[in-house]
Amino acid sequence: GPGFDLARVRADFPILRQEVRGRPLVYLDSAATGQKPQAVLDALTRYYTHDNANVHRGVHILSERATQAFEDARETVRRFIHAKDVREVIFVRGTTEAINLVAATYGRKHVGPGDEVLISAMEHHSNIVPWQMVCDAAGAKLRVIPVDERGELQMDAVDALLTERTRLLAITHVSNALGSVNPIKELVAKAHAKNIPVLVDGAQSVTHFPVDVQDLGCDFYAFSGHKLFGPTGIGVLYGKLSMLESLPPYQGGGDMILSVTMEKTVYNRVPHRFEAGTPDMAGAVGLAAAIRYLEAVGMENVSQHDQWLLAYATDALRSVPGLKLVGTAPRKTGVLSFTLEDVHPHDVGTILDQEGICIRTGHHCAQPLMQRFGVAATARASLALYNTREDVDALVKGLHKVKEVFA
Numbered sequence: 001g002p003g004f005d006l007a008r009v010r011a012d013f014p015i016l017r018q019e020v021r022g023r024p025l026v027y028l029d030s031a032a033t034g035q036k037p038q039a040v041l042d043a044l045t046r047y048y049t050h051d052n053a054n055v056h057r058g059v060h061i062l063s064e065r066a067t068q069a070f071e072d073a074r075e076t077v078r079r080f081i082h083a084k085d086v087r088e089v090i091f092v093r094g095t096t097e098a099i100n101l102v103a104a105t106y107g108r109k110h111v112g113p114g115d116e117v118l119i120s121a122m123e124h125h126s127n128i129v130p131w132q133m134v135c136d137a138a139g140a141k142l143r144v145i146p147v148d149e150r151g152e153l154q155m156d157a158v159d160a161l162l163t164e165r166t167r168l169l170a171i172t173h174v175s176n177a178l179g180s181v182n183p184i185k186e187l188v189a190k191a192h193a194k195n196i197p198v199l200v201d202g203a204q205s206v207t208h209f210p211v212d213v214q215d216l217g218c219d220f221y222a223f224s225g226h227k228l229f230g231p232t233g234i235g236v237l238y239g240k241l242s243m244l245e246s247l248p249p250y251q252g253g254g255d256m257i258l259s260v261t262m263e264k265t266v267y268n269r270v271p272h273r274f275e276a277g278t279p280d281m282a283g284a285v286g287l288a289a290a291i292r293y294l295e296a297v298g299m300e301n302v303s304q305h306d307q308w309l310l311a312y313a314t315d316a317l318r319s320v321p322g323l324k325l326v327g328t329a330p331r332k333t334g335v336l337s338f339t340l341e342d343v344h345p346h347d348v349g350t351i352l353d354q355e356g357i358c359i360r361t362g363h364h365c366a367q368p369l370m371q372r373f374g375v376a377a378t379a380r381a382s383l384a385l386y387n388t389r390e391d392v393d394a395l396v397k398g399l400h401k402v403k404e405v406f407a
């Protein structure tokens with residue numbers, strides 16, 4: 001079973017009540033962005049109708065309330081990922097900015113000519129391109145851990161790829177295209193044995209199972225609020241305090257300073273050193289509301305639901321003649337990429353859309369991975385805590401409709 005009252009949880013997400021194209025909405029694209037529970041919407045309204053002001057600067061009551069709400073949100077994030085110190089939580093726009101922040105600070109400081117940055121073949125473009133930019137600028141080399149036919153990391157290749165020139169291992173926790181889950185603790189142990197720090201892209205993991213950054217031991221962990229059923233425009237970079245303290249600022253401006261003269265600026269302490277300008281107060285408040293919502297449901301229960309529905313969906317998709325799953329590695333989250341005979345994935349998506357079913361088709365910002373599997377694109381259904389078996393049944397019915405139209 002799903003581990004919680006699925007009907008009640010589903011009722012918490014207003015957007016799901018609508019009909020599209022004359023049919024009930026079947027939203028199977030949560031890996032792209034999650035929908036929002038009423039509690040998040042209420043938190044945003046309450047903030048803007050009651051507490052909004054600019055933070056850290058005003059001496060008035062509203063600024064005190066806004067600052068309190070913003071810093072309380074930081075503590076909520078700390079608790080959610082089990083960081084040791086609240087200063088290890090930096091608010092950014094999302095996973096992409098979190099990774100670019102590390103590339104622009106750690107990367108610029110530590111990656112030099114002849115050095116190497118190690119990533120994997122299953123990375124999202126936002127964990128490939130920033131490192132290419134760092135390596136191009138520094139005359140360093142990007143190295144790639146290969147992925148096998150099932151979509152699993154080739155762990156036996158890792159040791160040789162962690163060389164004395166490797167300055168960082170940047171790796172996804174869960175593949176957004178395949179659903180594969182990487183053994184982060186094991187990878188961190190291998191990298192740390194050679195004093196190589198590790199950045200983990202957590203965009204597709206924090207939404208599905210409990211994440212404990214102290215247990216994982218990684219140096220950085222990045223995720224987006226909008227995939228965590230929170231607002232767009234807010235995300236988190238977790239960094240070990242000692243690591244963050246060692247880094248130069250990312251962007252210059254207000255709040256990231258202690259004092260400025262035309263001759264010299266004294267930078268602020270962590271985390272504010274990395275938060276230049278007016279932050280996304282409402283986004284942080286909305287993200288905290290999303291986290292509190294998930295804590296109330298229970299991430300273990302969310303994980304149980306994901307695995308319950310994933311098993312059902314995997315069997316259901318396998319029952320569709322001509323459907324081929326791309327990536328068959330064991331997984332814990334409901335990400336299912338597939339092809340359907342020789343029907344172009346975009347055509348699959350278009351017919352499903354006419355049935356009110358929302359999936360993603362394309363390369364999923366993982367073109368090197370699609371290349372590795374010899375496909376230009378796939379169709380991807382991704383599940384979240386509000387999805388039901390009926391959603392999966394509608395998907396299967398839609399796929400039979402695709403076969404009628406195209407096969």
Ligand SMILES: Cc1ncc(COP(=O)(O)O)c(CN[C@@H](CS)C(=O)O)c1O
Nearest residue numbers: 031032094095096124126176203224365
């Ligand atoms: C593993 C992984 N890493 C980074 C990102 C980027 O997240 P942003 O919030 O866009 O910054 C994503 C977002 N993947 C979406 C949009 S391409 C998907 O449909 O799969 C991701 O899945």
